[in-house]
Amino acid sequence: MENIQSYITASCAIKNGKVFKNEKIIFENIEDTLSSFFVSIYKNFEMQYPKFYKMDMLSKLGWLAAEILLKNNFDTQKYKADEVAIILANTNASIDTDTKYFETIKDIASPALFVYTLPNIVIGEISIKHNFKGENAFFISEKFDPIFLKNYVQNLIINNNLQACICGWVELVKEDYNATLFLIEKEQNNIKFTAENLNKIYAL
Amino acid sequence: MTDLKLQIIAQLNLQDLKPEDIGDDQSLFVDGLGLDSIDALELIVLLQQQYKIKLANADEGPAVFKTVRTMAEYITAHQATNS
Numbered sequence: 001m002e003n004i005q006s007y008i009t010a011s012c013a014i015k016n017g018k019v020f021k022n023e024k025i026i027f028e029n030i031e032d033t034l035s036s037f038f039v040s041i042y043k044n045f046e047m048q049y050p051k052f053y054k055m056d057m058l059s060k061l062g063w064l065a066a067e068i069l070l071k072n073n074f075d076t077q078k079y080k081a082d083e084v085a086i087i088l089a090n091t092n093a094s095i096d097t098d099t100k101y102f103e104t105i106k107d108i109a110s111p112a113l114f115v116y117t118l119p120n121i122v123i124g125e126i127s128i129k130h131n132f133k134g135e136n137a138f139f140i141s142e143k144f145d146p147i148f149l150k151n152y153v154q155n156l157i158i159n160n161n162l163q164a165c166i167c168g169w170v171e172l173v174k175e176d177y178n179a180t181l182f183l184i185e186k187e188q189n190n191i192k193f194t195a196e197n198l199n200k201i202y203a204l
Numbered sequence: 205m206t207d208l209k210l211q212i213i214a215q216l217n218l219q220d221l222k223p224e225d226i227g228d229d230q231s232l233f234v235d236g237l238g239l240d241s242i243d244a245l246e247l248i249v250l251l252q253q254q255y256k257i258k259l260a261n262a263d264e265g266p267a268v269f270k271t272v273r274t275m276a277e278y279i280t281a282h283q284a285t286n287s
Contacts, residue, residue: 039219050238053219108252111245112217 004158007189011201012069013180014041014061021068023204034175038064045071049129056097056116057177059125062088062170065179066126069166073183076130083163085134086123087153088181089141090171093119122170135160144169144180146198153184154193169202205276212272215250216243228273236271244269251275257282 013020019027019041027044031037038060042052047067055063097116104110115121120138127133135156141148153165168181180202184193191197209223216239230236233244247269251257257279259265268278 050218050220053217108249110249111242115242 004154004186006154006157006184006186006193008182008191008193008197008201009185009187009189010069010073010183011181012065013178013201013204014065014068015178015180019068020204021071023201026068034172034177041068051125054112055125056094056100056113056121058094058096058119058170058172059116059122061172061177061179062122062181063125063129065168065170065181066166067129069181069183070130074164079163081131081133083134083161084130084132085153085156085160085162085165085167086126086132086136087139087149087156087165087167088119088123088137088170089139089145089149090119090169091140091142092171092173093140094121096173119170126166132166134162134165144199144202146195146202150193150195150198157184157186205272208276208279209272211250211254212247215246226272229271232269232271247275251279255279255283 011020011022017028017030017037018025027041029037029040029044031040034057038057041064045068047064052060052063094117097113101110101113101117104113119140120136123136123138127136137152139148149167153167156162156165163186165184166181167184168179170179170181171177182198182201205228206223209226212218212226213221213223218237226237232247233239239247244265248259248265251259259268268274
């Protein structure tokens with residue numbers, strides 16, 4: 001494999017009622033429901049995107065994490081639309097929404113829920129917001145696999161002429177959730193894109 | 205019409221909006237409230253769930269869902285027919 005060094009130029013995690021940016025807590029809140037917690041993040045960071053409210057919980061989580069990941073760390077003019085990839089993974093795909101959709105079909109099936117019964121829709125929501133058109137994939141794995149993630153993304157960067165990649169873990173089932181996203185770029189930074197560094201940030 | 209607006213807000217998860225933000229004659233799609241095709245399906249579900257009205261002819265959709273007022277008129281007309 002060609003030796004192109006990439007770097008983790010930003011990270012964001014949303015878990016345990018906290019929001020981390022670049023390994024520091026930037027927001028913390030206790031709400032009665034997960035939905036209220038997500039809305040509190042949306043309002044705290046003064047996001048303006050009405051479609052947020054229509055998203056399912058998995059997409060809200062991933063979309064919020066991506067917004068915070070990119071805020072102040074990403075120049076949208078810097079790369080072409082097809083030079084930015086998104087590679088995500090989790091264990092339970094879209095089962096949270098699948099279950100909710102299944103409940104609705106006992107009465108009248110909900111079209112709004114149906115469109116979120118695939119995990120990669122979260123990638124679509126992030127891409128629509130930022131007009132990203134690069135490679136994308138959503139993998140299902142038993143647990144966060146930093147070695148696979150590092151190798152897959154690095155391979156894309158080498159072979160697909162990518163300049164940047166948003167990658168990481170977006171998992172949500174009922175009230176259990178964890179989004180940990182990384183921004184990978186060729187631009188030099190003090191955190192090298194290695195499996196060890198991915199795991200270190202994920203384990204915060 | 206306020207009740208209908210509240211139902212639309214709940215059905216479509218328009219949590220940023222209050223009933224008074226939606227004009228009686230404001231277009232619901234495109235340049236108005238900006239609803240999309242999935243929202244149109246949700247409005248059909250709303251009619252069925254809340255008012256037991258089935259949109260028999262899909263071609264009627266654009267006229268029925270043009271504004272809150274046209275929806276209200278359609279509901280009123282069908283409730284009168286059903287009673």
